[in-house]
Amino acid sequence: MxxxxxxxxxxxxxxxxxxxxxxxxxxxxxxxxxxxxxxxxxxxxxxxxxxxxxxxxxxxxxxxxxxxxxxxxxxxxxxxxxxxxxxxxxxxxxxxxDRRAARTQAQARRDQVWSSFASALGSSPLTSVEWSRPWFEALRRAGIPKGVEPEIAVRTLHQAVHILTLLFSPDGSSRTRGRGELAAETTGTAHGLDDGAWLTRLVLRGIALAHGTELPEDAAGRRALWRLAAVTPDEVSSTVLSYGLRPEGSSWREQALRERSAHGAETHLTLRDLCHTTLSIPPDTLVRICENPRVVEAAADAGCTKPVVCTSGNASTAVLTLLDTLATAGCAFAYHGDFDWPGITLANRIFGRYAALPWRMSADDYERLVAHTNAQGIPQLSLAGLPVAADWDPNLAHAMTALNVALHEEVTLDVLVKDLA
Incomplete structure (x- = not known):
């Protein structure tokens, strides 16, 4: 040199x-x-x-x-x-x-990845199914995610071929599996097919093509797609906290909900519960939605009778599944959450999805609550982050910006419990 x-x-x-x-x-x-x-x-x-x-x-x-x-x-x-x-x-x-040489080398590595993928697909039983070629072409058009090394890409694509071969075995040897079980069997870890993983997207795209449907964008749709391939997603770890639901019906699940409501007991419903329960709630029933579990706890302690569902922060799949079911049954909703910018963001999602009514969430409600907490000598916490406009009340963001006080649901429990009594 x-x-x-x-x-x-x-x-x-x-x-x-x-x-x-x-x-x-x-x-x-x-x-x-x-x-x-x-x-x-x-x-x-x-x-x-x-x-x-x-x-x-x-x-x-x-x-x-x-x-x-x-x-x-x-x-x-x-x-x-x-x-x-x-x-x-x-x-x-x-x-x-030498960026030109680097581009050439990178393209050569990509070509090797797809050549290896084509070889694995061609030697598998999947080569005989009509959707395997469109699947290959769709994956190649989508490309390899940024940051995934070629050797990792080859391994992941081969795992996808192996998994789909198990799920759509032409000899009819496929069977019902749990998603974690399938992941452990094919990747060595029960988390190999978790939501968000590239391998999961590859497999779900294949299942969608096999059943002539679109690749869903929401968690509920992805769970339904897994079931089409005889794969049962985890339906017991995610729960939604509810209180006061009294569905009609004679099954033990409906009876259990009515019994718990009669005794003032809250209920944690799993996705498995929601899949096997027909929530026949009388139409136009007003279901209150809160953000914090403390609201449900206080309602139960006070022996309230009106139904309430808690999002526990950002609504999970279980929460949305329950609310979707109640919306289908013809229920109406009213929402209350935290008076801070993240709370307004979460509220906007609920208001937008379910056309909910504001439950003591107006600018006037906020100003009264600030005055009330100030009079009681409660320490006042400043708002953090950028302002967020409330879809249900254009004056709320202005009031919050002017007073600069963050208020969580716990400081208004007495009023909310009275509404639920």
Missing amino acids: TSLPLEARDWLAGPGLTGLWAAVRKRLEGNGLQATGALRLSSLTHQEREALSLLLGRTLTGTAVTVRLDQLDARLRTSSARCGLVEVLNALGPPLV
Whole structure:
């Protein structure tokens, strides 16, 4: 490797040549590190013009100059630098990157990934099903996610082929499996098919094509898609907290809900419960929705009778499944949450999805609550984050910004419990 003399390096690294080297670096990295072509430099300062005059060996008088890279390379080789343009740029640092070669190598690695995938698919029983080719083409168009190394991509794509072969085995040996069980069997970890994983998206796209349906965007749709392939998603870990639901019906599940309501007991419903329970609630029943479990607890302690569902913060799949079921039954909703910016964001989602009514969530309610807590000497917490407009009341964000007080549901429990009594 050619060494750039220290004296020459110090002069070439001077501020008068910084702009030149930046432009040359960009050109070299884009054309395969070849000292070819020309650069046009404009708006030169006096310092840059003087430095370029010395470097090029000719007097520059204007504010623009055209520099031919082959001539610059030749001049550097015959100067005290004693090395060419590429060596000079590498010495000044950072090392040049042949981006053209890098792109070529990256494309070659991608081609190897898809070639390996095509080979695995072609040697599997899936090659005989009509949707396997569209699946391959769809995955290739989507490409490999950013940051996934080629060897990881090959392994993941092969796992997808293996999983779909198990699920759609032509010999009829497929069976019902839990998603965690299937993941452990094929990836070595029960979390290998968790939501959000690339492998999960690959497999779900194949299941969707096999059943002639679209790839769903929501969690409930993805769970339904797993069931089409005889894979049971986890339906017991996610729950929704409810109180006072009295569905009609004679099954033990409906009876259990009515019994718990009669005894003032809250209920944690799993997705399994919701899938096997027909919530026949009388139409136009008003169901209150709260954000904090403390509201449900207080309602139960007070022996309230009106139904309430708690989102426990951002509504989970279980929460949305219950609310969707109640909406289908013809129930109406009223929502209360925290008076802070994250709380308004969560509320907007509920209001938008279910056309809910505000439950003591107006600007007037907020101002009264601020005054009430202040009069009681309750320490007041400032709002944090950027303001969020409330879809149900355009004045609420203005009032919150003006008073700058964050209020959580716990400070208004007495009023909410009276509404539920």
